[in-house]
Amino acid sequence: MFHLRKTLQSIGRTTRALSTIATLQAVKRPFTAKAGAILLAAGGVILYAQKNKVYAFDYMIDTSKWMSKPITALSILEQTKDSSMRSKMELLIMRIQGEVCHKLEDLDERGKFHVDKWSRKEGGGGITCVLTDGDVFEKAGVNVSVVHGTLSQASATQMKSRGLDIKSSQPKFFACGVSSVIHPKNPNVPTLHFNYRYFEVSDTDGKKHWWFGGGTDLTPYILDEEDCSHFHRSLEKACRQHDPEYYSRYKKWCDDYFFIKHRGESRGVGGIFFDDLNKPSADSAYAFVESCADTVIPCYSPIVEKHKFDSYSYEDRQWQLLRRGRYVEFNLVYDRGTKFGLQTPGSRIESILMSLPTFAKWEYCHAPLSNSKEAKLMDVLKNPKEWI
Amino acid sequence: MFHLRKTLQSIGRTTRALSTIATLQAVKRPFTAKAGAILLAAGGVILYAQKNKVYAFDYMIDTSKWMSKPITALSILEQTKDSSMRSKMELLIMRIQGEVCHKLEDLDERGKFHVDKWSRKEGGGGITCVLTDGDVFEKAGVNVSVVHGTLSQASATQMKSRGLDIKSSQPKFFACGVSSVIHPKNPNVPTLHFNYRYFEVSDTDGKKHWWFGGGTDLTPYILDEEDCSHFHRSLEKACRQHDPEYYSRYKKWCDDYFFIKHRGESRGVGGIFFDDLNKPSADSAYAFVESCADTVIPCYSPIVEKHKFDSYSYEDRQWQLLRRGRYVEFNLVYDRGTKFGLQTPGSRIESILMSLPTFAKWEYCHAPLSNSKEAKLMDVLKNPKEWI
Numbered sequence: 001m002f003h004l005r006k007t008l009q010s011i012g013r014t015t016r017a018l019s020t021i022a023t024l025q026a027v028k029r030p031f032t033a034k035a036g037a038i039l040l041a042a043g044g045v046i047l048y049a050q051k052n053k054v055y056a057f058d059y060m061i062d063t064s065k066w067m068s069k070p071i072t073a074l075s076i077l078e079q080t081k082d083s084s085m086r087s088k089m090e091l092l093i094m095r096i097q098g099e100v101c102h103k104l105e106d107l108d109e110r111g112k113f114h115v116d117k118w119s120r121k122e123g124g125g126g127i128t129c130v131l132t133d134g135d136v137f138e139k140a141g142v143n144v145s146v147v148h149g150t151l152s153q154a155s156a157t158q159m160k161s162r163g164l165d166i167k168s169s170q171p172k173f174f175a176c177g178v179s180s181v182i183h184p185k186n187p188n189v190p191t192l193h194f195n196y197r198y199f200e201v202s203d204t205d206g207k208k209h210w211w212f213g214g215g216t217d218l219t220p221y222i223l224d225e226e227d228c229s230h231f232h233r234s235l236e237k238a239c240r241q242h243d244p245e246y247y248s249r250y251k252k253w254c255d256d257y258f259f260i261k262h263r264g265e266s267r268g269v270g271g272i273f274f275d276d277l278n279k280p281s282a283d284s285a286y287a288f289v290e291s292c293a294d295t296v297i298p299c300y301s302p303i304v305e306k307h308k309f310d311s312y313s314y315e316d317r318q319w320q321l322l323r324r325g326r327y328v329e330f331n332l333v334y335d336r337g338t339k340f341g342l343q344t345p346g347s348r349i350e351s352i353l354m355s356l357p358t359f360a361k362w363e364y365c366h367a368p369l370s371n372s373k374e375a376k377l378m379d380v381l382k383n384p385k386e387w388i
Numbered sequence: 389m390f391h392l393r394k395t396l397q398s399i400g401r402t403t404r405a406l407s408t409i410a411t412l413q414a415v416k417r418p419f420t421a422k423a424g425a426i427l428l429a430a431g432g433v434i435l436y437a438q439k440n441k442v443y444a445f446d447y448m449i450d451t452s453k454w455m456s457k458p459i460t461a462l463s464i465l466e467q468t469k470d471s472s473m474r475s476k477m478e479l480l481i482m483r484i485q486g487e488v489c490h491k492l493e494d495l496d497e498r499g500k501f502h503v504d505k506w507s508r509k510e511g512g513g514g515i516t517c518v519l520t521d522g523d524v525f526e527k528a529g530v531n532v533s534v535v536h537g538t539l540s541q542a543s544a545t546q547m548k549s550r551g552l553d554i555k556s557s558q559p560k561f562f563a564c565g566v567s568s569v570i571h572p573k574n575p576n577v578p579t580l581h582f583n584y585r586y587f588e589v590s591d592t593d594g595k596k597h598w599w600f601g602g603g604t605d606l607t608p609y610i611l612d613e614e615d616c617s618h619f620h621r622s623l624e625k626a627c628r629q630h631d632p633e634y635y636s637r638y639k640k641w642c643d644d645y646f647f648i649k650h651r652g653e654s655r656g657v658g659g660i661f662f663d664d665l666n667k668p669s670a671d672s673a674y675a676f677v678e679s680c681a682d683t684v685i686p687c688y689s690p691i692v693e694k695h696k697f698d699s700y701s702y703e704d705r706q707w708q709l710l711r712r713g714r715y716v717e718f719n720l721v722y723d724r725g726t727k728f729g730l731q732t733p734g735s736r737i738e739s740i741l742m743s744l745p746t747f748a749k750w751e752y753c754h755a756p757l758s759n760s761k762e763a764k765l766m767d768v769l770k771n772p773k774e775w776i
Contacts, residue, residue, distance in 0.1 A: 116753070130752045141752070262730045262737050325744070332720035333730065342650045342721065349650050350753050356713070358751065362744040364518045364529070365504070 061091060065098035068117045068127045071146035071176075085210070085282050086146075086174060089198040092286075093144040093178035094127075096196070096293045100142050100180060101129050103297050107304050108134035113142070122149040122346040130354055136308045138185045141354035146176040147344075151201065154343040158336075159201070162276065168204040175199050177214070178293070179337060181355040182300070187320035188310035190220035190227065190268070191327065192300045193355070195337060196293045198286075212285045213275035216296055217254055218303075219268030219327065221320040222312075223377045225387075227303045228269045232387035235272050238295040242288040250274045255384040260330050265381040267330045271299075275336075319374050321361035328360045449479060453486035456505045456515045459534035459564075473598070473670050474534075474562060477586040480674075481532040481566035482515075484584070484681045488530050488568060489517050491685050495692050496522040501530070510537040510734040512564075518742055524696045526573045529742035534564040535732075539589065542731040546724075547589070550664065556592040563587050565602075566681070567725060569743040570688070575708035576698035578608035578615065578656070579715065580688045581743070583725060584681045586674075600673045601663035604684055605642055606691075607656030607715065609708040610700075611765045613775075615691045616657045620775035623660050626683040630676040638662045643772040648718050653769040655718045659687075663724075707762050709749035716748045 060078060070077060072090055080087040101113045111134020119125035126145030131137055151159075151173045160166055177197025184191065196214035203209065218231050232251070239247035254273035259266050272292070277285050331338050341352035368374030448466060458465060460478055468475040489501045499522020507513035514533030519525055539547075539561045548554055565585025572579065584602035591597065606619050620639070627635035642661035647654050660680070665673050719726050729740035756762030 114752075132752060139750075139752070262740075321747075325748075328716060328748075329720060329741075332717060352650075353717075353750065354752050356750040358749060359709075360713075360716075360748050360750075361746060362527075362741065362748075363746065364502075364520060364527070364742050365738050 063094075065102055066094050067098050067101055067113065067115050067129050067142075070094050071119075071125045071127070071144075085198060085286065086176065086200070088286060089176050089289075090144075090146050092290055092293060093146075093176060093196070096178050096296070097127065097129065097142050097144045100296060101131075103301055104131060104137060104140050104142075104182065107301060107308070108136040110135040111137055111140075113140075116351075118348050118351070120147055120149075120346050120348065122147075124148050126348065126351055128348070128351040128354060132358070134185075136184055136186070136189070136304065138183045139354075139358045140180070140182040141351075142178065142180040143351050143354065144176070144178045145348075145351065147347075148172070148174040149344075149346075152343045152345060155340055158339075164201070164209060164276070166201060166203055166209065168202075171204075172202040173200065179355075180296075183324070183357045184304065184308070186308055186310055187221040187312050187316040188224070188307040189304055190218045191324075191357075192296075193217050193219070194293070194296050196289050197337075198289075209278075210282065211276045211278040212289050213277065214289060214292060215250065215254055215257075215271060215273030216292065216299060217258055217268055217271035217273065218300075219323070220377065221323050222316065222373055223269075223380060224303075224307070227306070228387045230302065231269075231271065231299050234295050234299040235292070236388055238291040239272065239288075241291055242284065246274075246288070247272065258330065260326060260334070262333070263326065263329070265326075265378065266384055267327060267381075269380060269387070270384060318361065319368075321359055322363060322366055324357040324360040325362045328356055331355055451482075453490055454482050455486050455489055455501065455503050455517050455530075458482050459507075459513045459515070459532075473586060473674065474564065474588070476674060477564050477677075478532075478534050480678055480681060481534075481564060481584070484566050484684070485515065485517065485530050485532045488684060489519075491689055492519060492525060492528050492530075492570065495689060495696070496524040498523040499525055499528075501528075504739075506736050506739070508535055508537075508734050508736065510535075512536050514736065514739055516736070516739040516742060520746070522573075524572055524574070524577070524692065526571045527742075527746045528568070528570040529739075530566065530568040531739050531742065532564070532566045533736075533739065535735075536560070536562040537732075537734075540731045540733060543728055546727075552589070552597060552664070554589060554591055554597065556590075559592075560590040561588065567743075568684075571712070571745045572692065572696070574696055574698055575609040575700050575704040576612075576695040577692055578606045579712075579745075580684075581605050581607070582681070582684050584677050585725075586677075597666075598670065599664045599666040600677050601665065602677060602680060603638065603642055603645075603659060603661030604680065604687060605646055605656055605659035605661065606688075607711070608765065609711050610704060610761055611657075611768060612691075612695070615694070616775045618690065619657075619659065619687050622683050622687040623680070624776055626679040627660065627676075629679055630672065634662075634676070635660065646718065648714060648722070650721070651714065651717070653714075653766065654772055655715060655769075657768060657775070658772060706749065707756075709747055710751060710754055712745040712748040713750045716744055719743055 061074065061081070063074070070090060072087065077087045077091055081091055105112060108131065111131040113129040113131045116128045117125065118128065124145070124147035126143060126147070129142045131140040149172070151171045156166060156169070156171060175197060177195060179195035179197070180193065182192045194214070194216040197212065199211050199213065201209045216235060218228065220227065236247040239250065250272035251270060254270040255266060257273045258268060258270060279285065338352055338355070341347045368378055449462065449469070451462070458478055460475065465475045465479055469479055493500060496519065499519040501517040501519045504516045505513070506516065512533070512535035514531060514535070517530045519528045537560070539559045544554060544557070544559060563585060565583060567583035567585070568581065570580045582602070582604040585600065587599050587601065589597045604623060606616065608615065624635040627638065638660035639658060642658040643654060645661045646656060646658060667673065726740055726743070729735045756766055
């Protein structure tokens with residue numbers, strides 16, 4: 001499956017190169033007519049390509065870096081990308097998934113993503129990409145999902161408790177998003193998490209509620225304050241383009257959201273987090289989400305490059321494992337996305353729990369020595385600070 | 389603290405031997421008068437013993453195997469043990485904690501329990517005993533707690549949803565119990581969990597709701613059917629003394645309770661589990677709980693003895709770590725006791741989460757080979773069976 005995809009991508013790229021000139025004027029022409037013209041130019045790959053035409057040959061949407069066919073047929077995405085936010089968002093998450101996976105493979109040099117495309121009986125599906133046991137990354141998962149169906153009772157109750165005025169007892173929903181957790185091997189490289197999603201809930205009276213949510217946050221094991229500043233500055237820049245108040249508001253929301261109440265400490269050094277964003281308009285909210293998603297790589301890859309060959313001790317590794325235990329605690333006890341997934345019938349559990357690290361550790365009453373680097377991190381986790 | 393305790397115990401035993409005859413007739417005499425007479429007999433230890441009299445010198449309650457002073461003063465327990473279920477239960481859990489800890493130390497041969505006695509600002513306290521990195525046990529925790537205060541909103545809601553008719557919005561509660569999770573090193577030795585508890589909730593109209601709950605269950609990594617049968621037979625025997633229907637009812641309840649819904653599999657091979665037990669009478673419910681708690685050691689120690697020196701492979705260890713990941717999932721996502729602890733203000737988080745294993749592992753889409761020993765275990769976890 002994975003190799004077939006790669007082959008198709010490579011054929012796609014070749015035929016695209018052959019036909020670039022012919023299609024420069026072809027924008028908005030029907031997909032099949034376009035594909036036909038191009039296949040003619042591609043000669044001997046016609047028969048092979050016809051079978052896979054929707055996936056391999058598209059000249060208006062750049063699919064060259066995608067990890068798989070999309071969930072919705074490409075022809076439909078093509079036709080509706082300007083009129084439907086669902087399609088627009090699916091195209092964004094496909095692109096972000098591809099770009100992030102390729103960047104991580106470049107950074108790792110050895111590890112390769114395993115790609116699983118799955119469908120959900122109740123409606124929709126997803127693409128889960130996981131890189132395991134690379135040189136740089138212990139476990140990196142990048143998941144997209146495009147799902148729809150009837151909201152579970154538990155999820156509906158949770159949404160109502162957040163102030164959403166849903167009247168129906170069994171509302172229909174649509175959700176799509178990209179979510180990712182990247183756990184590196186080296187304790188000097190922080191864990192990264194990001195998630196950008198679009199939600200629609202249809203009420204009995206026909207009213208459609210919609211909103212965006214998401215965020216990007218960093219979880220260091222050994223604190224490098226320069227990294228934290230770089231990370232937050234990058235996010236601030238993305239926010240500033242859309243609203244001067246977004247960064248400070250969503251930075252605080254992130255600190256609040258990723259707080260492990262029962263430990264009295266944050267999961268990491270934060271970043272941004274927002275939910276229920278449905279203003280000023282769908283298009284401008286989308287534009288903000290796109291800017292944030294496009295900031296993931298510039299936020300994170302310089303930090304990976306900087307530390308991936310740093311030396312570390314056995315004690316550093318044990319500390320990283322203990323902090324990964326806290327990561328597990330947060331995700332299983334508090335994370336809204338994980339809870340939504342566990343409560344949604346037919347959800348693909350491996351795609352939800354790919355966020356959990358390969359290894360985690362718990363030690364009874366562990367306490368860092370005072371003035372140690374572990375204590376320095378804990379101080380920041382117990383008292384979230386401003387990084388810019 | 390621990391050594392002082394041991395010294396005191398030994399002095400206690402000596403003075404007890406000296407004064408056995410003198411106190412044979414002393415049952416029900418006031419504690420201080422008794423203690424005075426005995427101290428006189430003990431000669432040179434008088435001054436030392438006076439400071440510690442409540443703990444070290446008691447001739448009606450055998451404290452010799454306890455891990456610490458109790459939460460409630462021994463003199464009060466002594467006076468109320470026949471009239472108060474709270475005291476009766478505290479004495480039971482102190483005894484069980486001591487017996488289990490000593491048995492585990494015997495089985496381990498090297499590991500020793502670390503004892504923490506703690507108090508809770510909101511009311512009550514506990515004694516947490518943890519043995520880490522022994523020869524046989526990777527992590528074994530045995531905790532008693534005796535707490536009281538105002539029920540959190542979340543816990544009250546949960547109890548009401550179970551059918552408890554609580555009218556007050558902020559009811560007072562009292563809870564005491566012993567709970568334990570024992571994670572051995574060798575994957576051939578199963579993990580054991582047990583928990584026995586007594587609960588009281590006082591309503592606005594003065595009505596007191598009370599109930600017992602508890603259970604003992606086994607989580608093997610490499611299935612030994614003989615062990616499972618021995619384990620279940622021991623529990624069945626304990627149940628049979630009290631009600632012919634208890635075993636089958638509580639065996640099923642255990643299978644249902646320890647089911648990891650999002651995985652479609654059980655945490656282990658079960659045992660017994662019950663909650664909200666408030667009949668036929670408080671005394672007979674207590675007697676049942678006492679029989680169950682007394683069955684912990686005969687249930688488990690023969691299994692440890694049988695397998696603690698078994699050889700195992702690297703693959704066996706990795707499989708054990710993966711299953712420990714499932715243990716973490718169950719405890720953090722579903723376990724009622726853990727949830728109650730995380731929701732209860734001022735609870736001692738390290739005592740609640742001592743149930744988590746030292747190490748756990750998650751592997752994306754791990755699937756055992758067909759006909760392997762891992763597959764054999766999974767078959768039983770997906771289709772709970774009768775063991776006797």
